[in-house]
Amino acid sequence: MPVEVLTTRQARARRTAHEARVDAWVARHLERRREGLPHPVHDFLFSYYSQRPAALRRWHPGYGVVVPSAEHLSFKGYTSVPGGATVADEHVASQHVLLTTLLRLLRATASRPAQLGCFGMHEWAMVYRLDQESVRHASLPLRLGPSGTDEVVEGHRIACSHFDAFRFFTAPARPRNTLQPGRDDRASFEQPGCLHAGMDLYKHAFRLTPMVPSELVADCFALARDIRVLDMRASPYDLSGLGYSPVRVETTEGKQEYVAAQRSFAERGAPLRDALVKECERLLAG
Template sequence: MAAVPEAAQRSLRRLSEPEWRSRSDAHCNRVSHWILPHRERRRRGVAHPVLDFLFTYYSLRPAQLERWHPGPGVVLRGPGAAAFLGQTGYRRHPDGVFLDLTGLPDRLRSTAGFIGALLTATAERAPRLGCFGLHEWAMVYRTPTPRHTAVPLRLGPAGTDAVVESLPVQCTHFDAFRFFTAAARPRNALTPRREDQLDLEQPGCLHANMDLYKWAYKLGPACPSELLADCFELAVAVRELDMRASPYDLADLGYPPVRIETPSGRAEYVRAQAGFAERAAPLRARLVELCRQISDVVPAR
């Protein structure tokens, strides 16, 4: 493998072992707030209709979320840094160990190119804030088997169907639309397809903002764990709104409903949705910059 150019070596930030271990411990402690209860629920065989989504729909395992990565531009000093050498992309540096972007697999550069293009296109659009979270309602519309069978529908089946029929359904996100019931699909203003993502995703969409977590972990060891955790925390908060505005009665679990069937509930939803769009914007920008760094690197041969 080619040597690291001297100019590139000088630009790297050096972290002493106490410094990077402190950051690693802080990251693990931060995400353990959600991981430890999840593991305990799994041990007891107890499902959680809100929070399990973060560990089942999204494919990153809890142990992977706990693992700390510094991201590019950092040299880890001290004998403990050698433990990183068995992981993809890490190599020795005269002062320790660092993540060498030139040594990442070609597939990761390709992934970064797609993610960067998608997030850039999303950021360039104005947020659309009038969906009212009806995607969750459309997933149970006119079906005897709701997705969360252990949780009651707040308005019952007939009341739930009536809400879907009384409001415009305008979901732009393929991975939400694909779970619509057959009866609900024709009611949507759009027919999103996987190949339409670059043309349709927009920053007001709850699922597009939750998915920043997915795009962060798909960038693998190149994504600093602090950024990954920021995206995960956003996904947790968005998921909570998503389910509070859903047709399910989750009050016993500590999630008071956002009653989108009422004008005041819809206004509450739009305010929260706009807040998440604002909160997601800098995270999206950080991911776009990381994708640019990965895509622009010439791979080592």
């Protein structure tokens, strides 16, 4: 049963703050979309993940909270209660499979030490032995050219633990990976040092909408947005035209820079992962 009833003023303040925070992220994205000008860094979280900007902007207080707003009754998962609307017990029960699966993955990831020796080679393996016209971001030049990029891949140990990165490796690059993560064994491979595992906290959070507070979803988005910048700066692409200096992971200094940033993101992600674990536990217990 709900344990907190928000006043109109409280609900409006939280909603307004959330919308303003999200607007600062999505306004330029929406402008670019109208103008047909894609951005390889900042559009990723809206093109790769299924959450649309409007859904990210929509505020939810989370399960166990009553909002004095009829508007929420039009959103999936809500029910009418005295004083307003709240996420229905029936909706939470219907998400049992998602909650148990996600809780297992989050706990398994958190139980492992961060592995910081991949040096972002997943992005390089995605363009291995491709010409410039065939790479995903063909409008961006490869910083070292196709042959130089291939040499970097061939000169490094590839150790990608994240299936959703590994599945985009080119065919010649796949056997070079020391791990072979699969679609159905993510909990056996995920580890908190992985940039994509950090970005996926956003995916996990929005999949739990409206059962978790939108503020937590936004916190995960903020982390994912910062991680994506490092992901592309350390990639083989030249993003200098967009104002991004490269993290030259093919060099000793670049590796050190990458590892330091990777460690920082793992530390930032830990409390968010823990918060999602606690939310899953609370929802399953309820």
